Amino acid sequence: MSTPCRRPTRAGIREQRRNKRRQEKALNAKRRARGAVAHSPAPLPNGCSAFATIAEETEAREDAVSKQARLLRNELPALLGQLEQIPDPRDPRKRRHKLTVLLLYGLLMFVFQFASRRETNREMTRPQFLANLQRLFPEIEALPHADTLYRLLRDIDLAHLEQAHVDLVRRLIRGKSFRRYLINHCHPIAIDGSQKLAGDTLWAEELLQRHVGKDETRHTQYFVYVLEASLVFHNGLVIPLLSEFLEHALGDSEAQKQDCELRGFARLSDRLKRLFPRLPILLLLDGLYANGPVMQRCLRAHWQFMIVLKDKDLPTVWEEFRALQPRQLPTLQQDWGRRQQHFSWVNDIEYAYGSNGRCRLKLHVVVCEERWQGVDQEARIVTETARHAWLSSQPLSRENVHERCNLGARHRWGIEAGFLVEKHQGYHYEHAFALDWNAMRGYHLLMRLAHVFNTLARFTRQLRDLYRQFGVRGAIAFIRNSCAGPWLDSARMRALLAKPFLLQLE
Template sequence: MSKPCRRLTRAGIRAQRGNKRRQEKALNATQRAMGFVPTSPAPLPNRCSPFATIAEEQAAREDAVSKQTRLLRKELPALLGQLEQIPDPRDPRKRRHKLTVLLLWGLLMFVFQFASRRETNREMTRPQFLANLQLLFPEIETLPHADTLYRLLRDIDLAQLEQAHVDLVRRLIRGKSVRRYLINHCHPIAIDGSQKLAGDTLWAEELLQRTVGKEETRHTQYFVYVLEASLAFHNGLVIPLLSEFLEHALGDTEAQKQDCEQRAFARLSDRLKTLFPRLPILLLLDGLYANGPVMQRCLRAHWQFMIVLRDKDLSTVWQELRALHALKPQVVQRGWGRRRQHFSWVNDIDYAFAANGRQRLKLNLVVCEESGEKIDEQARTVTETSRHAWLSSQPLSQDKV
């Protein structure tokens, strides 16, 4: 005998959805009465094209291109002039395209976010694309093949390419183009690692390795991992700055340990300080960097930092937070969207690290506890809670917590 179906009927599903909408409407009204304003982003418009004629569409496209052209005319001459000074590793007898044309081709490949060289050849070699590109760069006669760009990037001096990019960012900073996005008069730089690709073939000796799979399918996998530093502004704009590749040979060979993010961070921070020795910087780091050596390195470089602190890290700092907060509580409550936020913080926490605790730092810790209600699929009101904590290099107060 078969079991009765417990799935809702069509009428039951409609009734459940209607009940959920009524519950959400009542919850929104209650939250608005309490002063909570929803912060959900505006939905994408579901309407037809606003252009009524071909002339209107053409005028809008020309306006968008003209705005981009002003930026290109301002920044590209200096960038292309610097790229032209890079030694060309190609055979002079086989050169068909200028070095700057190939590098500009590579820039456009990343601007349009093509996933492969084949897609680049298919999309960027069309006659209309060449005609549009020649309006901006009349010196371009023909379009190169993506494999030509690959061979150039394989042999070119990448350090000079990176220096050209750094100089471009330096011009943006000196021109005060990002001044409105600074935090506490500092340039916010986020540093984080990311895996680029992985495979089962050791196609380069620099690749990192790990063991993956279960017992019967366990095997060695090789992967590329990069630590990246980027200017990250509060409006969502991100400008890549520096990259540091993790290499197997740069690890601790005596302890049989390969390269890691901590070692790469030391190398990347040294390069960052060398390239921008007097730039006021605020480092934004995740919980992996909540340790004494990293924070000490930041302070010695005269950098501010905000580091995520996880519950399992720096147990002595958490103990000091609870003890000092019990003696002198410092709290602020506020609403953000539909959530209630409870901030508590403690300044000048004494943190000891290294052997026998001979190294000491003064840290500032802030904890944010969030709570909010929402309606689940069964039209029930549920309360969601979360907690976040950050280590700050600057003392906290009620005005800037």
């Protein structure tokens, strides 16, 4: 006799879903009555088109394109002025396009989120697209072939291109665009590494390598790894800042070790200090950086830090924390959104490292234990828990623990969200665009610069409603399709583009 099937029937599945929705509705009502506010963004509208007539759609498209173009044109004079100073390696007798036009073309390639050089060639050189681009950017007299940009990026000094990116961010900082989102009067900067691409071909000597597979399938794989630094703010604003490419030759040749993330951090931190010598910085780092040399480097640079502390890291620090924690008061209990949090911390824990423990640091450890209610798949209300721990460079107190942990350290995930966007939401981070080391890095820098402009557009008040209506990728596609079609009237666009533009972030 066979065992009866325990899978729920179709009617049972529907009833289970109804029960789950009912429980979630009741739970949300309790949260609202308690004053708990959700941190999740509102979902995108799921209705039909909001445009009733062609005239309404035309007006909306012209308004969106003009605001995006005014944002770009607001920064282009200074940006193009810097790019113009880059030494041009091309033969003067064979130049058909200015260097600034080529780099502007490369920037727009990523602003409009084209997937490859081939697609850029096919789409941007269409007569209607070109005519609209010339209305928006008079600097463009004609569009080059994508291979022309590749040859330029292959030969130029990319330090000038990166400096232009840094100066753009510096102007935003000096304009106090981010002052509402600072943590303890510091600019929160997250640093983390990400793989860009991998393959079985050694197409550049700088590539890192590793062995993958087992037994008969074991082989050498070559890959590109980048250490990124981004400004990450608690309102979700993530501004790409610096990129440090790991290279095989920069490792420890005597120990036969290739370049690694910690070595890249040393180089990146030196560049960050050189480019922003007086900027108050709060570094947000993951558990890989919970070691003495990294923390000492941060303190020498006069930077604050919040570093993830894992359970198995720094055992002497954990031992002293557990020994002192019961005697250390006060703690802090609070409701934050839907979560009930309990913070406990111990200040001035001495940590010794180096040979014979000769190097010593004063560290401050905070642990956040939180709980919240949710609904599981069987429509039962369950209590979920989580635990987080961080190393702080500054003493902790009831006045600063929420800001440093919830508004600062927890938003280190912003750089991970930035990787997700660049890899899977239109920027094609994992596409090389060129199998030449210098050109590949050049495309990467243009992509990160374009991400800055699109992020500013998303968070500026002028385009806020557009992004809420269509979403990020939908809004960019709306603007790109408007430039590709006969939607833009020359006279109306001239009037719209003549209006001043003031960058006001949410």
